[in-house]
Amino acid sequence: MNTTQHKAYGAKTKDANLEPMQIERREPGSDDVKIEILYCGICHSDIHQVRNDWKNSVYPVIPGHEIIGKVTNVGTNVSRFSEGDLVGVGCMVDSCQECDSCKKDLEQFCENGATFTYNSEDKHLGGHTYGGYSTGVTVNQDFVLKVPENLDAKATAPLLCAGITTWSPLSTWNVGKGDKVGVVGLGGLGHMGIKFANALGAYVVMITTSPSKAEDAKRLGAHEVLLSTDEDAMKSHTGTFDFILNTVPVGHDINPYINLLKIDATMVMVGAVEPLEAVNGAGLIMGRKRVAGSLIGGIKETQEMLDFCGEHNIVSDIEMVDMQEANSAFERVVNADVKYRFVIDMASLKN
Numbered sequence: 146m147n148t149t150q151h152k153a154y155g156a157k158t159k160d161a162n163l164e165p166m167q168i169e170r171r172e173p174g175s176d177d178v179k180i181e182i183l184y185c186g187i188c189h190s191d192i193h194q195v196r197n198d199w200k201n202s203v204y205p206v207i208p209g210h211e212i213i214g215k216v217t218n219v220g221t222n223v224s225r226f227s228e229g230d231l232v233g234v235g236c237m238v239d240s241c242q243e244c245d246s247c248k249k250d251l252e253q254f255c256e257n258g259a260t261f262t263y264n265s266e267d268k269h270l271g272g273h274t275y276g277g278y279s280t281g282v283t284v285n286q287d288f289v290l291k292v293p294e295n296l297d298a299k300a301t302a303p304l305l306c307a308g309i310t311t312w313s314p315l316s317t318w319n320v321g322k323g324d325k326v327g328v329v330g331l332g333g334l335g336h337m338g339i340k341f342a343n344a345l346g347a348y349v350v351m352i353t354t355s356p357s358k359a360e361d362a363k364r365l366g367a368h369e370v371l372l373s374t375d376e377d378a379m380k381s382h383t384g385t386f387d388f389i390l391n392t393v394p395v396g397h398d399i400n401p402y403i404n405l406l407k408i409d410a411t412m413v414m415v416g417a418v419e420p421l422e423a424v425n426g427a428g429l430i431m432g433r434k435r436v437a438g439s440l441i442g443g444i445k446e447t448q449e450m451l452d453f454c455g456e457h458n459i460v461s462d463i464e465m466v467d468m469q470e471a472n473s474a475f476e477r478v479v480n481a482d483v484k485y486r487f488v489i490d491m492a493s494l495k496n
C-alpha cells in the first residue's frame with residue numbers, strides 16, 4: 146500500500162513527554178478522504194491515553210480526536226467531499242457497518258469494536274491508529290464530517306468530542322423548551338452542555354462547587370447558578386429538574402444531584418469513567434428516578450450536532466497553542482486551568 150510521511154507528536158512510553166515523530170498514512174483508497182489537518186483539540190482522554198491511565202495504551206501514542214482540516218484528495222467512490230472542503234474527524238475512523246449498533250447509527254457501540262481515531266488496530270497498515278496531533282490523516286468517507294463554513298474553524302475542533310459528548314444525551318433525552326436542565330461541572334464538557342441546553346430552549350442551571358464560576362457560567366448561557374455546597378439552595382431546588390447532565394470527570398457523590406431530579410427524570414453521566422461513591426437506592430426508588438451514561442455519539446448524530454452549531458452559531462471557547470507547547474498544555478488541562486479547551490494550531494508543526 147502506498148503511504149506518505151507526516152510529521153506528528155506522540156509519546157513513546159507512559160512516562161514520556163510528547164515529542165516530534167514521523168508517521169506514515171495510507172494514500173486514499175477508493176472510499177477514503179485525505180485530509181490536511183489544520184487544528185486539533187486537546188481532550189482529557191488524550192492525556193489519559195498517553196499516560197496509560199486506562200491500561201490499554203499502545204505506544205507510541207499519537208493522540209488527538211478533535212480534528213479539523215481541509216480535504217486534499219478523495220478516492221474514486223467519494224462524491225460527498227471534494228478538494229478544499231472543510232471537514233472534521235472525531236473519536237472514530239471506522240466500524241464494521243454491519244452489526245445492529247452500526248445499523249442504528251450507533252457506531253460508537255459497534256459490536257465488533259469501532260476503530261477509534263488513535264490507539265485502535267489499524268486495519269489498513271497494521272499496527273495501531275494515530276490521532277490528530279499530526280499534519281495529515283486519511284479516513285473512510287463515512288467517518289468524515291462536514292463542518293459549517295460560517296463557524297470559526299479552529300473553535301469547531303472541540304465539537305468533535307466535547308461537543309458530541311454533551312449533545313448526544315441532550316438530544317437522546319429530548320431536552321427542549323420548558324425543561325429545567327442542570328449541568329454539573331464547568332470544564333470542556335460542561336461549557337458545551339450549557340451552550341447546547343440554552344440553544345435548545347431549556348432553562349439552564351449551572352451546578353458547581355465554586356462561586357468563582359458563576360459569572361462565566363452566565364456568560365455561556367446559564368440562567369441560574371446553584372452552589373452544591375449551599376445546603377439551603379440545594380433544598381430549595383429539590384425535585385425540580387427535568388434533566389441533569391453530569392460532566393464531573395472523577396468519582397464523586399451523586400446522591401445530592403439525584404435529589405434534585407423530578408419524578409421519572411434522568412441524570413446522565415458523561416465524565417467519570419471510574420467508580421462513583423455509593424448510591425442510596427431510596428433516592429432512586431422515591432420518584433422512579435434514573436441515572437444513565439452516554440458515550441460520544443454516532444456519525445449521523447455528530448453531523449446533526451455540527452449542523453445545529455452552524456445554525457445557532459455555536460463553537461467552543463478555546464485557547465490556541467502551538468504543537469511544541471502541548472506538554473505544558475497537558476499540565477494545564479490536568480490542573481483544570483483552561484477556558485475551556487486547548488486547540489493546537491497545526492501550522493506550527495508544518496514549519
Ligand SMILES: [Zn+2]
Pocket residue numbers: 188189190191210236306307
Ligand atoms: Zn475526547
Ligand SMILES: [Zn+2]
Pocket residue numbers: 240241242243244245246247252254255256257258
Ligand atoms: Zn458494527
